[in-house]
Amino acid sequence: MSNPLQVIDISAPQEETVPALLKAATEQGFLFVDGHDFTQEEVDQLFELSKQFFTTTEHAEKKKYAIKSNNIGYTDFSNEQLDPRKARDFKEGYNFGHANFKTGEYNLSEDYYYKRSDKNDPTENPVPALFKANEPLTVSTMQKLHRTAIEILRLITIALGIEDEEFFTDKHNPQDASGSVFRMLRYPLIRDDDLTSEGKQYNPTIRAGAHTDYGALTLLFQREGQQGLELNIDKDSDENWTKVPFVASKHSGKAPPLVVNFGDLLSYWTNGVLKSTIHRVKFSPGETRTSDRYSIVFFVHPSNSTTLDPVQSDLVKKAGNGQTPPAITAINHLKQRLADTYSW
Numbered sequence: 001m002s003n004p005l006q007v008i009d010i011s012a013p014q015e016e017t018v019p020a021l022l023k024a025a026t027e028q029g030f031l032f033v034d035g036h037d038f039t040q041e042e043v044d045q046l047f048e049l050s051k052q053f054f055t056t057t058e059h060a061e062k063k064k065y066a067i068k069s070n071n072i073g074y075t076d077f078s079n080e081q082l083d084p085r086k087a088r089d090f091k092e093g094y095n096f097g098h099a100n101f102k103t104g105e106y107n108l109s110e111d112y113y114y115k116r117s118d119k120n121d122p123t124e125n126p127v128p129a130l131f132k133a134n135e136p137l138t139v140s141t142m143q144k145l146h147r148t149a150i151e152i153l154r155l156i157t158i159a160l161g162i163e164d165e166e167f168f169t170d171k172h173n174p175q176d177a178s179g180s181v182f183r184m185l186r187y188p189l190i191r192d193d194d195l196t197s198e199g200k201q202y203n204p205t206i207r208a209g210a211h212t213d214y215g216a217l218t219l220l221f222q223r224e225g226q227q228g229l230e231l232n233i234d235k236d237s238d239e240n241w242t243k244v245p246f247v248a249s250k251h252s253g254k255a256p257p258l259v260v261n262f263g264d265l266l267s268y269w270t271n272g273v274l275k276s277t278i279h280r281v282k283f284s285p286g287e288t289r290t291s292d293r294y295s296i297v298f299f300v301h302p303s304n305s306t307t308l309d310p311v312q313s314d315l316v317k318k319a320g321n322g323q324t325p326p327a328i329t330a331i332n333h334l335k336q337r338l339a340d341t342y343s344w
């Protein structure tokens with residue numbers, strides 16, 4: 001499959017990466033980020049861990065970790081409906097949240113996370129045993145993903161010509177309470193005729209309904225042969241979907257480039273100059289897929305109290321839509337979007 005997205009190597013000189021990043025962010029809102037520091041081996045281990053969790057844990061056991069309104073835990077097959085006009089999404093997932101990306105703590109209890117108590121209660125957001133046993137891997141991944149996101153935000157600030165070079169990075173302090181979530185997802189291989197009558201409420205082709213992401217930035221790993229992510233770059237047409245292919249890294253021994261997209265918050269902050277592009281996951285009828293799709297996703301959100309006022313940038317003044325973003329904080333925006341998705 002040819003690649004319609006740009007591949008940007010963040011280890012290359014800034015003079016090269018900054019204009020390419022701006023072009024990708026303003027035209028498509030999606031790109032590949034190569035030159036990160038994830039090895040193939042560690043990403044393989046992550047996908048193995050995810051597969052093991054989803055395929056060897058009893059359903060009743062998974063349900064003990066059911067997702068709560070803090071967005072931490074297991075999402076069951078019927079939980080999520082990203083496009084309210086369509087069927088529920090046939091996928092399962094596990095979200096790690098309430099993390100401090102500096103110390104590596106995660107799934108922290110409410111009062112400890114919000115600094116109302118100096119003691120964490122590990123029973124509040126319990127971690128499945130398998131993930132607990134593999135904590136060094138998941139924690140180093142979350143921390144590295146956060147650092148990668150910060151680097152992308154730094155480059156974007158330069159690309160937009162924002163005078164305050166820390167405008168975006170300051171809003172994403174690794175120690176602050178935020179809606180950031182690290183998520184493992186599994187979309188099982190299933191064909192139309194596999195569905196029981198109970199399963200008919202699911203759509204076997206559209207696995208994640210069309211949506212934009214709620215946060216600032218999303219970083220995603222996928223595996224070769226497990227594609228399915230599609231973008232609707234042309235907003236005026238519901239029919240025109242661009243498939244995200246699998247591409248390999250240019251750096252030997254490194255994991256494939258991360259699929260990166262801009263979420264609603266970066267779009268608000270830039271009056272629509274950075275595109276928060278609609279996307280979905282689709283298994284097309286008749287395709288020759290032989291395995292489930294797994295994805296590993298990091299949703300980057302700013303500190304909870306951040307507001308959505310546009311940045312001071314000539315580029316945004318000139319090319320922006322001039323609309324006033326909603327007068328709410330990042331956390332209230334997230335709560336609203338999660339309520340719409342999960343019918344909480």
Ligand SMILES: O=C(O)CCC(=O)C(=O)O
Pocket residue numbers: 185208213220228229279280281295297
């Ligand atoms: O799994 C994927 O490829 C995409 C998932 C996605 O878009 C999301 O969860 O927001």
Ligand SMILES: [Fe+2]
Pocket residue numbers: 211212213218279
């Ligand atoms: Fe998404």
